Every structure is written in structure tokens, then in C-alpha cells.
Amino acid sequence: xxxxxxxxxxxxxxxxxxxxxxxxxxxxxxxxxxxxxxxxxxxxxxxxxxxxxxxxxxxxxxxxxxxxxxxxxxxxxxxxxxxxxxxxxxxxxxxxxxxxxxxxxxxxxxxxxxxxxxxxxxxxxxxxxxxxxxxxxxxxxxxxxxxxxxxxxxxxxxxxxxxxxxxxxxxxxxxxxxxxxxxxxxxxxxxxxxxxxxxxxxxxxxxxxxxxxxxxxxxxxxxxxxxxxxxxxxxxxxxxxxxxxxxxxxxxxxxxxxxxxxxxxxxxxxxxxxxxxxxxxxxxxxxxxxxxxxxxxxxxxxxxxxxxxxxxxxxxxxxxxxxxxxxxxxxxxx
Amino acid sequence: xxxxxxxxxxxxxxxxxxxxxxxxxxxxxxxxxxxxxxxxxxxxxxxxxxxxxxxxxxxxxxxxxxxxxxxxxxxxxxxxxxxxxxxxxxxxxxxxxxxxxxxxxxxxxxxxxxxxxxxxxxxxxxxxxxxxxxxxxxxxxxxxxxxxxxxxxxxxxxxxxxxxxxxxxxxxxxxxxxxxxxxxxxxxxxxxxxxxxxxxxxxxxxxxxxxxxxxxxxxxxxxxxxxxxxxxxxxxxxxxxxxxxxxxxxxxxxxxxxxxxxxxxxxxxxxxxxxxxxxxxxxxxxxxxxxxxxxxxx
Numbered sequence: 001x002x003x004x005x006x007x008x009x010x011x012x013x014x015x016x017x018x019x020x021x022x023x024x025x026x027x028x029x030x031x032x033x034x035x036x037x038x039x040x041x042x043x044x045x046x047x048x049x050x051x052x053x054x055x056x057x058x059x060x061x062x063x064x065x066x067x068x069x070x071x072x073x074x075x076x077x078x079x080x081x082x083x084x085x086x087x088x089x090x091x092x093x094x095x096x097x098x099x100x101x102x103x104x105x106x107x108x109x110x111x112x113x114x115x116x117x118x119x120x121x122x123x124x125x126x127x128x129x130x131x132x133x134x135x136x137x138x139x140x141x142x143x144x145x146x147x148x149x150x151x152x153x154x155x156x157x158x159x160x161x162x163x164x165x166x167x168x169x170x171x172x173x174x175x176x177x178x179x180x181x182x183x184x185x186x187x188x189x190x191x192x193x194x195x196x197x198x199x200x201x202x203x204x205x206x207x208x209x210x211x212x213x214x215x216x217x218x219x220x221x222x223x224x225x226x227x228x229x230x231x232x233x234x235x236x237x238x239x240x241x242x243x244x245x246x247x248x249x250x251x252x253x254x255x256x257x258x259x260x261x262x263x264x265x266x267x268x269x270x271x272x273x274x275x276x277x278x279x280x281x282x283x284x285x286x287x288x289x290x291x292x293x294x295x296x297x298x299x300x301x302x303x304x305x306x307x308x309x310x311x312x313x314x315x316x317x318x319x320x321x322x323x324x325x326x327x328x329x330x331x332x333x334x
Numbered sequence: 335x336x337x338x339x340x341x342x343x344x345x346x347x348x349x350x351x352x353x354x355x356x357x358x359x360x361x362x363x364x365x366x367x368x369x370x371x372x373x374x375x376x377x378x379x380x381x382x383x384x385x386x387x388x389x390x391x392x393x394x395x396x397x398x399x400x401x402x403x404x405x406x407x408x409x410x411x412x413x414x415x416x417x418x419x420x421x422x423x424x425x426x427x428x429x430x431x432x433x434x435x436x437x438x439x440x441x442x443x444x445x446x447x448x449x450x451x452x453x454x455x456x457x458x459x460x461x462x463x464x465x466x467x468x469x470x471x472x473x474x475x476x477x478x479x480x481x482x483x484x485x486x487x488x489x490x491x492x493x494x495x496x497x498x499x500x501x502x503x504x505x506x507x508x509x510x511x512x513x514x515x516x517x518x519x520x521x522x523x524x525x526x527x528x529x530x531x532x533x534x535x536x537x538x539x540x541x542x543x544x545x546x547x548x549x550x551x552x553x554x555x556x557x558x559x560x561x562x563x564x565x566x567x568x569x570x571x572x573x574x575x576x577x578x579x580x581x582x583x584x585x586x587x588x589x590x591x592x593x594x595x596x597x598x599x600x601x602x603x604x605x606x607x608x609x610x611x612x613x614x615x616x617x618x619x620x621x622x623x624x625x626x627x628x629x630x631x632x
Binding site: 060062066087088091092093094095096099100102104107108109110111112113118121122125126170173 | 456457519520521523524525526527528529530531534538539542543
């Protein structure tokens with residue numbers, strides 16, 4: 001990839017995040033490294049609890065502490081380590097250079113402040129705009145996210161908007177300061193399918209218009225195929241496969257990724273009689289983060305596991321240009 | 335089903351009731367708010383117009399009219415010094431509302447500050463503040479107030495301050511619990527992600543969300559504060575003679591309970607009405623503000 005020669009806008013190196021739980025110290029993110037290029041969309045996929053949201057929250061240092069703690073690593077944005085910033089420097093980055101869209105559009109807006117107040121807030125303190133300018137810019141943003149009658153919306157409150165509309169407001173809020181990186185943590189999970197469609201189209205359009213790099217966290221592979229340039233698959237706190245989106249879908253190298261793909265329900269696999277075949281499932285459960293197996297974390301569920309898999313952790317290796325996977329058997333898989 | 339409903343139009347916001355209108359409608363239909371509100375309003379007017387309304391000087395002695403029963407001349411009778419009890423009760427309203435406002439003000443401001451500090455900062459700050467509050471909470475309010483007045487010296491001002499301080503733990507605990515709930519809601523995280531620093535988070539995002547429950551608690555706490563101040567005065571540690579404070583009037587009149595019950599009955603009733611008024615109003619406000627307790631007006 002040509003992008004390898006360009007300095008990435010965001011690079012995460014060996015990130016470790018631990019949580020102090022009732023059963024001891026658990027590593028929710030265990031040595032994650034990845035890079036995000038300018039204007040690129042990186043999808044992070046994996047099942048619930050694999051550490052994808054924690055990784056995302058760590059970038060803006062939003063991990064609730066206690067019990068959470070960023071135990072190691074570095075997150076470099078534009079040459080600065082975000083983990084080493086003073087609180088004021090951090091406030092200046094949040095919502096300005098890097099912003100975030102959350103999963104819960106229903107509750108991510110303050111119920112007692114008007115939409116206008118919340119939307120103009122960031123512009124006023126990040127961009128030092130006056131109230132009038134901030135309102136004009138906000139109306140523009142609301143128009144951009146296709147909210148009808150934006151001037152009237154400014155005076156409304158969250159409960160007066162529908163779910164899809166609230167998520168658009170959240171997106172407008174996240175994009176108001178024209179961030180260089182947008183972190184979207186399952187931005188469409190809580191929405192119904194038609195609204196999902198509109199929100200995703202909107203994100204693609206905004207990305208093209210503003211040149212924002214996006215980290216898209218999701219467990220919906222359909223969304224990934226459509227949106228992403230590159231995909232990182234996470235399992236039990238680690239990235240186990242990372243590849244350009246076509247490479248990953250055409251030729252997944254890690255057995256876990258293959259399992260994910262196989263578990264997708266597909267209309268073209270319906271039998272001639274219209275009967276649905278049984279969905280493929282992956283046997284077993286994610287290991288408890290309090291009791292990680294010594295070797296590959298996926299080995300207990302993996303149909304290809306050997307004795308080496310159970311004993312030693314596989315290295316994260318480049319198997320073909322830009323395609324990395326952490327699997328001892330990757331080269332020998334059928 | 336003859337009539338057809340108009341087609342649903344999601345862009346028609348005018349059809350949706352504005353929250354303010356709804357809030358007012360609920361308030362206007364709430365009987366508790368009406369009853370409590372009217373009682374408190376009457377008390378406030380009486381307090382403001384006391385010098386006009388009172389037929390006599392509340393502190394003027396009249397040796398010839400000692401312990402006279404209620405009559406056309408003295409509606410509530412006179413006390414052991416011949417002072418007009420009606421005038422004294424009216425002037426006492428001023429003192430009582432003043433005491434309530436100051437005591438609740440002290441308790442609420444200090445308590446809210448502690449609660450917000452503990453709830454927002456967490457960690458050791460929370461541990462130190464809330465364990466301190468728990469420690470104070472183990473003593474009955476009136477005991478703390480008594481101790482403080484004993485230390486500061488008996489006077490109405492000191493009694494107000496003492497009552498105010500004695501209820502700080504109560505307001506601190508309520509505020510703390512509300513702050514914990516609010517700061518764990520997604521909007522708080524979202525505001526943090528937008529880049530709001532802590533002063534903005536607290537003042538802009540947190541405060542407006544915790545004010546409604548605090549209004550309720552303060553209204554209910556008002557009656558408790560009035561009772562505590564009356565109790566301190568009754569014990570001789572609050573208002574000093576000849577101030578027409580209701581608790582003090584009860585204390586002074588108790589020797590005459592058999593011969594001249596009106597000396598006690600009227601200030602006692604005044605306390606009851608005031609406490610009742612604030613309690614009913616507080617209940618009403620809670621019904622309107624708290625969606626879980628919201629019930630249809632019968």
C-alpha cells in the first residue's frame with residue numbers, strides 16, 4: 001500500500017488497558033497496535049467484549065477510572081502522545097481534532113439542554129466562535145446531516161426528536177469542528193435498518209467532503225464491507241487479523257475471521273424450496289479475561305488447533321502485502 | 335371507527351406538545367401544588383405585610399390585660415404580659431420564614447457543593463467527603479444544632495446557622511446520589527468527548543439535571559428546618575425575648591397551659607400550618623417533576 005510511506009494520522013502502539021474487577025485484574029485490551037491513515041476508514045470488528053469499544057474509548061482517554069486504567073502503550077496523534085497530554089491539552093483535542101459518535105443516540109444528548117445549546121458548545125470553546133456564528137455554522141451542519149427545518153430544531157430538546165434524528169444530531173455535533181479523526185462506536189446498532197442506511201450513506205458523504213479518517217467499530221460485517229478501507233478483527237483483547245477489506249473478505253486467514261464470515265446469514269444460500277439452511281455457528285465461548293489460555297486465545301474453539309497453538313502465542317505476521325494475521329496454522333489452512 | 339385519524343406526519347412538530355406547556359398543565363392540575371402553594375403564598379404575604387396587618391405592637395406590654403381569652407379586641411387572646419398573641423403570631427411569620435430560608439440555604443449550598451465534589455471527583459476525594467458526611471449523619475440533626483448553638487452562643491442568627499449546618503449531611507447525600515446517577519449517563523460521556531472541561535461539565539451539564547430533585551428535597555427540608563429552629567427557641571437557645579418566635583412563644587406559654595391554652599394553641603397551629611404547607615407543596619412538586627411518581631389527577 002502506498003499509504004505505508006505516509007505518516008499515519010493516528011497510531012496505537014502496544015496499548016494495554018486493564019480493569020480492576022471483583023475477580024482480579026483483567027486486561028480488556030492486551031497489546032493492540034494499529035495505524036490509521038489520513039482519510040481512511042478502518043473498521044474494527046469482533047464480538048461483544050473483545051475490547052473494541054475499550055480501544056476506542058482509550059484514544060480519547062474516556063475509560064472510566066477506576067476501575068479502568070491504561071496500563072501501557074502509546075497513542076500517537078499527529079506526532080503527540082495522547083496518553084501523555086495534560087488535562088487542558090486533552091480537552092482541546094476532544095471533539096475538536098478527534099471526535100466520537102456513541103452507540104446510544106437515545107441517551108447521548110443532554111435531556112435538559114436544547115439541541116442548539118449542545119451543538120454550538122464545541123464550536124464556541126474549540127473554535128472561539130461567537131454565538132451568532134456558531135448558530136449559523138450549526139444550522140449548516142444540521143442541513144448537511146439532512147435534518148429538515150434546522151433553524152427550528154435548535155430550540156428543541158432531545159425528546160422531541162426521533163432516534164434517527166438524534167443520531168444525526170450526534171453526528172453533526174461530532175463533525176461540527178471538522179475533526180481529522182472520527183471514532184464511531186456502533187453508530188447504527190440502535191437504529192432500524194432504513195435509518196442505518198441513511199446514517200451510513202451520510203458518513204461516507206461527509207468523509208469524502210471533509211477528508212475525515214474514521215474508526216468504525218461494529219459487529220456488522222455487512223457495514224464493514226460497504227464502508228471500510230481496512231479491517232482489524234479483534235478477539236479477546238488483541239487484533240488477530242488486519243487486512244484491506246477486499247483481502248479480508250476474499251481470503252480470510254485467521255480461523256476466527258473465517259468463523260465470523262461463515263456465521264453470516266446469506267440470502268443466496270437459501271435452498272431451492274425457499275427453506276432456510278441452519279445458520280453456521282462457532283462452537284464454544286470467548287475465554288474469560290480472568291483466565292486466558294496460555295497459547296492462542298482462540299485455540300480452545302479452533303477446529304485447526306494443534307499442540308503448538310495451545311502452548312505458544314502466535315506472532316502477528318504479514319502473510320501477504322498489507323494482510324496480517326496471528327495464527328500458527330495460517331499458512332497451512334485449506 | 336367512522337372518523338379517520340389524520341395521517342401521521344413526523345415533520346409536524348406543532349402537533350407535538352411542547353414540554354413547557356405540558357409541565358405547566360401538570361402543575362396547574364396538581365392539587366398538592368395548589369394547596370401548598372396557596373398556604374405558602376398566604377404566609378409570605380402575612381410575613382411581608384406584618385407591620386400593616388398586626389393590630390398591636392407585638393412587644394408592647396399591657397399589665398391590665400394579662401391572659402385575656404380570645405375576644406373581638408384580641409382575636410387570639412393575650413399572653414402573660416398582656417401582649418396581643420395575634421400580632422405576635424403575625425410577626426413570628428417573618429422570623430419563621432427567614433429562619434427557614436437561611437437554614438435551608440446554608441444546608442443546600444454546602445451540601446450540594448460536597449455532593450457534587452464527591453460525586454464528580456470520585457476516588458479519595460469522594461471517600462473523604464462522604465465518610466465525613468456519614469460520620470455527621472450518625473448524630474441526630476437537633477443534637478448537632480444544639481452542640482453548635484452551645485458553642486456559638488444562643489441567638490436566632492446562631493440557631494439558623496446551626497440548623498443549616500446540621501442538615502448539610504442530608505443534602506450532601508441526596509446530591510451525591512443524584513450526581514452519581516447523572517454522571518454515568520451517556521450524555522455525560524458524550525459531553526466529555528466533545529471536549530468539555532470539568533467546570534463546564536459540572537455547571538452546564540450536571541447542574542440543570544440535578545436541580546429538580548433538589549428543589550423537592552429543599553421544599554420538604556424547609557419544614558424540618560422550621561421545626562428544628564422552633565425546637566431550639568423552645569429550649570431557650572434560639573430567639574431571645576421579646577422576639578415573637580413561635581417556638582419561643584410555646585416555651586414561655588407552657589406554664590399557663592391549663593389556665594390560658596390560647597397562648598400555646600395559636601403559635602402551635604401556625605407551626606403546623608407552615609410545616610404542612612411546605613410538605614404538601616414539596617409532595618406536589620415531586621409528583622410533577624418525577625415521572626415515576628407521576629399519577630393521573632383524579
